[in-house]
Amino acid sequence: MMLSNLPAEIIMKCCNFLPYDDVHQLAWTNRRTMQIVRRNLPMSLLPTIDLSSLSIYPISHKINTYLASIEFRFDQSYDSVAVMICVRNRKERKEFEEVDLKNMRLFNKYCRYRRSLELKAETAETFEYYTVSRHSCSNSNKEIIPLIELHWFLARTKVNRLYLNRCDRRNLWNIVDAIDSIRPDIRHVSVECGKHLQFELDDISKIEKSNFFDSGRARHTRCSKSLDLFSSNCN
DSSP: OGGGGSOHHHHHHHHTTSOHHHHHHHHTSOHHHHHHHHHHOGGGGSOOEEEEEEEEEEOTTOSSEEEEEEEEEOSSOEEEEEEEEEOOOHHHHHHTHHHHHHHHHHHHHHHHHHHHTTTOSOOOOOHHHHHHHHSOOOOTTOOSSOOEEHHHHHHTEEEEEEEEESOOHHHHHHHHHHHHTSOOEEEEEEEEOGGGOOOOTTHHHHHHHOHHHHTSTTOSSHHHHHHHHHHHHHO
């Protein structure tokens, strides 16, 4: 690959515009590119996790922290787990990059553990118990449950169905902005906000600029119906 022969600075600039799967493939071109990617984009070297569904729920007493119900897709069966996820802005992602990388590596280990139990008559440990019993906590504030950062999580997963539930306006845009910050592999989206969501006037232009809504995956949801009703009232 010609890209691998370029200076390291140019390779990294190119990687910033590539999907993480392409960066992962580029890293294996030769030892030099592997060292460049490992030093600058270590998250892209994590294996991709195949998910049947990802459901996200806001937590009333938490800001930028959500409950995620995850359904794994294994070779012969499905399995599910609940984890805590968080949304960080670009500055925070840079600040907590080392912590988030450790937590993503931990979650990948947990996925392999759950896969090893496929079709076995054995009770699986929760992610929280697995973390406490087998690994030291990765969070800088020493919380028992490590938070999985949504941007990095979507960068290393393939999601068949994404469900956003009971989000108010702030939470919806918080999650959508995180999704728009990456090029995630998401096939279908369902946004079920109902009475919790009240759009404002500037949301119309934001939706027009959003890749999340522009992709058409979020059509025919209660979110889009709420927007249609809001638009008609404005007119």
